[in-house]
Amino acid sequence: MFRQISVFLENKRGKLAEVTGVLADNNIDMWAISIADTTNFGILRIIVDDPDKAVDVMRNAGYTVSTTEVLAVEVPDQPGGLHQVLDILRKEGISIEYLYSFVRRPAEKALILFKVDCLNDAVDILKRTGISVLTNDQVCGL
Amino acid sequence: MYWDKTNECMPREQLAELQSRRLIETVQRVYHNVPYYRQRMQELGIMPEDIKGAEDLHKLPFTTKQDLRDYYPYGLFAVPLSEIVRIHASSGTTGKPTVVGYTRKDIVTWSELMARTLVCGGTHKDSVIQIAYGYGLFTGGLGAHYGAERIGASVIPVSGGNTKRQIMLMKDFGTTVLACTPSYALYIAETIEEMGIKREELKLEYGIFGAEPWSEAMRKEIEEKMQISAIDIYGLSEVIGPGVASECQCKVGLHIFEDHFIPEIIDPETGEVLPPGQEGELVFTTITKEGLPVIRYRTRDISSLNYDLCPCGRTHVRMNKVLGRTDDMIIIRGVNVFPSQIESVLMEIGDTEPHYLLVVDRIGNLDSLEVWVEVSNKLFSDEVRKLEDLRQRITREIQGTLGLTAKVKLVEPKTIERSEGKAKRIIDRRKL
Numbered sequence: 065m066f067r068q069i070s071v072f073l074e075n076k077r078g079k080l081a082e083v084t085g086v087l088a089d090n091n092i093d094m095w096a097i098s099i100a101d102t103t104n105f106g107i108l109r110i111i112v113d114d115p116d117k118a119v120d121v122m123r124n125a126g127y128t129v130s131t132t133e134v135l136a137v138e139v140p141d142q143p144g145g146l147h148q149v150l151d152i153l154r155k156e157g158i159s160i161e162y163l164y165s166f167v168r169r170p171a172e173k174a175l176i177l178f179k180v181d182c183l184n185d186a187v188d189i190l191k192r193t194g195i196s197v198l199t200n201d202q203v204c205g206l
Numbered sequence: 207m208y209w210d211k212t213n214e215c216m217p218r219e220q221l222a223e224l225q226s227r228r229l230i231e232t233v234q235r236v237y238h239n240v241p242y243y244r245q246r247m248q249e250l251g252i253m254p255e256d257i258k259g260a261e262d263l264h265k266l267p268f269t270t271k272q273d274l275r276d277y278y279p280y281g282l283f284a285v286p287l288s289e290i291v292r293i294h295a296s297s298g299t300t301g302k303p304t305v306v307g308y309t310r311k312d313i314v315t316w317s318e319l320m321a322r323t324l325v326c327g328g329t330h331k332d333s334v335i336q337i338a339y340g341y342g343l344f345t346g347g348l349g350a351h352y353g354a355e356r357i358g359a360s361v362i363p364v365s366g367g368n369t370k371r372q373i374m375l376m377k378d379f380g381t382t383v384l385a386c387t388p389s390y391a392l393y394i395a396e397t398i399e400e401m402g403i404k405r406e407e408l409k410l411e412y413g414i415f416g417a418e419p420w421s422e423a424m425r426k427e428i429e430e431k432m433q434i435s436a437i438d439i440y441g442l443s444e445v446i447g448p449g450v451a452s453e454c455q456c457k458v459g460l461h462i463f464e465d466h467f468i469p470e471i472i473d474p475e476t477g478e479v480l481p482p483g484q485e486g487e488l489v490f491t492t493i494t495k496e497g498l499p500v501i502r503y504r505t506r507d508i509s510s511l512n513y514d515l516c517p518c519g520r521t522h523v524r525m526n527k528v529l530g531r532t533d534d535m536i537i538i539r540g541v542n543v544f545p546s547q548i549e550s551v552l553m554e555i556g557d558t559e560p561h562y563l564l565v566v567d568r569i570g571n572l573d574s575l576e577v578w579v580e581v582s583n584k585l586f587s588d589e590v591r592k593l594e595d596l597r598q599r600i601t602r603e604i605q606g607t608l609g610l611t612a613k614v615k616l617v618e619p620k621t622i623e624r625s626e627g628k629a630k631r632i633i634d635r636r637k638l
Binding site: 067070072073075100102104105107109123126127128129130132161162178 | 474581582583585586587588589590591593594615616617618619621
């Protein structure tokens with residue numbers, strides 16, 4: 065499980081650079097980033113080294129910010145790697161709101177971040193099937 | 207608590223006699239001293255002698271803001287300029303301002319009425335009152351100022367704007383009463399939160415808010431955020447400024463100071479006087495003013511009158527909270543829309559702070575309404591679906607309330623310009 069930071073953004077030119085500017089000025093390291101967009105607004109989702117600090121600086125800069133627990137799963141960076149996890153979740157009837165991924169070193173492991181409807185159930189199920197679910201500390205150590 | 211119990215709690219029969227006597231005097235004065243009123247009365251075939259009491263008020267002609275503009279600047283004054291000691295003006299949205307003048311006695315009357323208003327709102331001799339209405343040509347600042355001094359309260363004449371400094375003074379000077387527009391009060395409340403100032407650091411007890419229409423929901427929000435009792439006051443410069451009517455602590459309608467003003471509710475279309483309780487345009491006749499008496503002044507404010515006895519003991523009639531102005535009312539595809547209606551919808555949905563803006567446009571031949579709503583931390587979700595649901599819910603509720611489809615746009619905090627005076631709730635691009 066991992067704390068993700070979500071930021072409300074209007075779908076306008078230059079908005080994203082404003083946010084990354086605030087993070088850069090405050091020396092916050094981003095590990096993963098994803099944007100969901102609609103015609104008039106977007107939601108920026110980021111994983112950072114210091115979520116508390118990031119929330120503070122973003123709120124002070126006037127942004128609407130929330131934090132969400134997401135599921136962090138390591139999968140082998142190879143064909144079928146992600147499918148193995150999704151298949152388990154499907155069979156258990158857990159639905160996924162969204163997901164995004166990042167690969168630190170190609171051909172090793174990829175990290176997938178999931179927002180699911182029943183987070184604790186998903187963690188238990190995956191652990192039981194031997195899939196490695198990462199915690200904050202483990203992700204920090206990557 | 208009363209400021210002037212004799213007049214504020216005068217038995218209604220006695221009040222009626224007083225009104226009739228003062229109206230007769232006023233009509234005599236305007237007929238002889240103001241060519242405009244003489245001419246209007248002659249056109250209608252009315253002589254001052256035809257007005258035998260308040261029951262004849264309906265025979266007199268109306269006065270409008272346009273009349274004041276047409277006789278700009280001093281044409282409707284009933285005394286020579288040498289008798290005028292103060293001039294105020296209200297900003298006209300178009301062209302020249304509307305000018306009003308006060309004699310020395312008018313200033314005393316006004317101070318008395320503002321003293322009543324402030325006492326109604328919880329002010330007393332030991333209060334520290336911060337006046338954050340604008341000082342200057344606008345009547346809000348100086349009107350409240352003179353009333354507060356008359357009570358003997360300690361007055362901080364800070365005027366509007368410079369919000370962080372307002373809050374610093376509020377904290378350091380131990381302000382107990384805040385007087386400003388309700389939208390500015392909300393902005394101050396929000397800034398207090400942002401600055402991280404704790405409620406215990408402030409001594410605030412009461413808020414005296416007016417000069418623009420505001421909803422019950424907004425009152426609740428201000429009262430909760432600031433932990434104060436907030437009352438609504440009413441006035442307009444053409445009648446005297448603030449000090450025409452004020453809520454008491456019962457907060458069910460605003461007592462109109464009837465020993466100085468006679469109110470009527472009319473049908474804005476036909477000009478016909480409506481029976482008590484019915485909603486319509488509020489009209490005032492001043493019966494003690496010397497400098498600029500007005501006869502049946504059409505306020506464009508929508509309200510109704512309630513003659514039931516108030517538990518506070520004041521006998522003066524209560525006007526219901528102003529729902530809006532006939533001229534900030536916008537008509538979209540034939541539907542009358544008051545910004546306060548949209549505000550109520552938003553407050554219902556997410557106890558959201560009412561930071562919203564109506565953008566009206568005409569695309570092709572069809573009017574369109576966009577409602578911009580700032581997304582607060584409370585409303586926000588990391589899921590697109592939930593935000594879309596929120597947007598649709600607002601759309602649906604607006605549809606339900608107004609019978610009109612609006613395009614709801616979610617925007618970032620602080621996108622909508624904050625006002626330090628009257629809130630700007632509408633951009634009507636159709637006029638461009």
